[in-house]
Amino acid sequence: MGPRALLAEIFLRVLHPALLLASLWILLRGHNAPGGGFIGGLLAVAASAAVALTFTAAEARRRLPLPPTPLAALGVLLALLSGLPGVLGGHPFLTHLWFIVPLPVSELPLSTVILFDLGVYLAVWGAVGGFCLSLLAAVEAER
Amino acid sequence: MLVLTPLLVPLATALVCLLLPPAWQQRASLAGALLLPACGLALAGEVVSNGPLTVVAGGWPLPFGIEFAADRLSAALVLVAALMLNVVLLWQAGGSADAAPAAPTLQPLLQGLVAGAGAAFVTADLFNLYVWFELTLICALGLLALRGGLRQLDATLKYFVLNVFGTLLLLAAVALLYAATGQLNFRALGAATAALPAGIALPLLTLLSLAFLIKAAAFPFFAWLPASYHTLPAPLLALFSALLAKIGLYALVRTLGAVFQPAPDLLFAVLGWIAVVSMLSGALGAAYHWDLRRILAFHSISQIGYILLAIALASPAGNAAAILFMLHHSLVKAALILTAALIFHACGHYDLRRVGGLYAGRPGLSLVFLLLALSLIGIPPSSGFWSKFLVVRQTLLQGEYLWAAFALAAGAVTLYSMLKIWLEAFWKPHPDESWRAPANDRLLPAHAALGGLLLLILSFGLLPESWIAYVMAAADSLRGGS
Numbered sequence: 111m112g113p114r115a116l117l118a119e120i121f122l123r124v125l126h127p128a129l130l131l132a133s134l135w136i137l138l139r140g141h142n143a144p145g146g147g148f149i150g151g152l153l154a155v156a157a158s159a160a161v162a163l164t165f166t167a168a169e170a171r172r173r174l175p176l177p178p179t180p181l182a183a184l185g186v187l188l189a190l191l192s193g194l195p196g197v198l199g200g201h202p203f204l205t206h207l208w209f210i211v212p213l214p215v216s217e218l219p220l221s222t223v224i225l226f227d228l229g230v231y232l233a234v235w236g237a238v239g240g241f242c243l244s245l246l247a248a249v250e251a252e253r
Numbered sequence: 254m255l256v257l258t259p260l261l262v263p264l265a266t267a268l269v270c271l272l273l274p275p276a277w278q279q280r281a282s283l284a285g286a287l288l289l290p291a292c293g294l295a296l297a298g299e300v301v302s303n304g305p306l307t308v309v310a311g312g313w314p315l316p317f318g319i320e321f322a323a324d325r326l327s328a329a330l331v332l333v334a335a336l337m338l339n340v341v342l343l344w345q346a347g348g349s350a351d352a353a354p355a356a357p358t359l360q361p362l363l364q365g366l367v368a369g370a371g372a373a374f375v376t377a378d379l380f381n382l383y384v385w386f387e388l389t390l391i392c393a394l395g396l397l398a399l400r401g402g403l404r405q406l407d408a409t410l411k412y413f414v415l416n417v418f419g420t421l422l423l424l425a426a427v428a429l430l431y432a433a434t435g436q437l438n439f440r441a442l443g444a445a446t447a448a449l450p451a452g453i454a455l456p457l458l459t460l461l462s463l464a465f466l467i468k469a470a471a472f473p474f475f476a477w478l479p480a481s482y483h484t485l486p487a488p489l490l491a492l493f494s495a496l497l498a499k500i501g502l503y504a505l506v507r508t509l510g511a512v513f514q515p516a517p518d519l520l521f522a523v524l525g526w527i528a529v530v531s532m533l534s535g536a537l538g539a540a541y542h543w544d545l546r547r548i549l550a551f552h553s554i555s556q557i558g559y560i561l562l563a564i565a566l567a568s569p570a571g572n573a574a575a576i577l578f579m580l581h582h583s584l585v586k587a588a589l590i591l592t593a594a595l596i597f598h599a600c601g602h603y604d605l606r607r608v609g610g611l612y613a614g615r616p617g618l619s620l621v622f623l624l625l626a627l628s629l630i631g632i633p634p635s636s637g638f639w640s641k642f643l644v645v646r647q648t649l650l651q652g653e654y655l656w657a658a659f660a661l662a663a664g665a666v667t668l669y670s671m672l673k674i675w676l677e678a679f680w681k682p683h684p685d686e687s688w689r690a691p692a693n694d695r696l697l698p699a700h701a702a703l704g705g706l707l708l709l710i711l712s713f714g715l716l717p718e719s720w721i722a723y724v725m726a727a728a729d730s731l732r733g734g735s
Contacts, residue, residue, distance in 0.1 A: 179271055180271055180272050182271075183267075183268045183271035183272050183361075184268075184272060186264075186268050187265065187268040187269070187272070190261065190264065190265055190268070193310075196311075196312075197254050201312055202254075202308045202309055202310060202311060202312045203254060203257050203261075203308065203310055203311075204310045204311040205311050205312045206311070
């Protein structure tokens, strides 16, 4: 391992959670505005890559919620499962349902679409992040 | 929902396997694999009694929604895929006789391959079909590289380059068809293409057929098949040979025989000659080689030629013959590959020059090979006889005497290559005089898998009426009947 990048390490304490929060925000706003699971997932990969570049790929892997392959598999499985509530209601597979929860001030629209989008988010994070970290680990090994 | 089970069941199983610790993967995979034939049977029953089933994902209006549709042809091929998956898992349970290494990626890749094949059989959308080709390609690459030796990686690279070329060609054809018609849904695409001028439709359909021919391993695009298949463990080889080229052939039957019919005559005339050269080159390649797996791989190309010939006849009876031949070839070739694995287990080699003495050492295996080889050659009453009979009879009925003559000639060369295996592996004494057939330890699952497959093949040969009636009805419903 090369010399430590102290400034980057300290900056990353803020940057890493900020990037992850931003990725979640982009995931959620994707319903009615530009964004969504795919682009949110890519931003989460950027957060992992930032950790890998500052510290090591192994450290970035440790900070993932699951190892990359199960993470991607969980994502695709969530997307599959999001199609099933519609089937139980007698609609074709992947027909999405909405539930409007009334709140005192406003109302909270919940849907099975968010489950699908969350699945895409995790699949992208796991798959692209897995590739990215493997490549960075190979680069580290060459140094 | 039933229409989607050939995709959803194996895909969900693959994903669950990825989330489970390795010790649980095999059980989860087996549970998914056992569910799949039940879904296939339910699908077939529903299709036979109530006609084709369709569902549009998300309930979006056509032609924008992605439609899935299953008819008799889809249901039959889904059942073959489900059966082969179970055969492979049963074979793996013994762990001997050239089984695949129990890598943590084995079960997800197996299930993913079957998911891709099953989904390709039930999709009714051209772009979606391309997606499933990609899924099968990726899983096949993973399985090819599983053993990780230099020979396997070399085979994986060859398989990858040639197949990716076919897949990209397919993507280009899909894009051009979409540019010309604005449609991807099979029914809408068929209607829109019929309205195109012939000067535009012919090149587009030629490009599409070319992509499928590469996937189907037809002459002169078959190089990927003999370059890669012989490096696979036997159960995976059986699965590959039963499913991979079949997806290309299925896509040809579906597009030329149903979606774009009537396709241009020129296309079928060229296809007929491609079929003839495939039959002959495959049979000659099989006659030349000494490695059992190479003989069987080359022989597949010859059999693919027969299926292409039946498709080239461009008639419902021709399509019926093609479907019957696909079912026959998937089952018999897989069973022969598993028999070859048992020869390997007994003698330690796939090379015919280094094996022998099995007629005395393994009389049961000799009988199994004899039955399967006779079926492959087409001796009555066997599944191969009925399949070849339908193809050649329809070729003669449509006045293509030259094609029929070549088909019979290729059959004679097949007889030679099967005779070679029989003489070398079974009849001649083992080259090493101190050789004794090893004990049949841990072979019970393998024997059960092969036995089950053999029973099905025998019932096909002895009771062909219901099989032939089924494929006739399948070919009729391809053209928009029920």
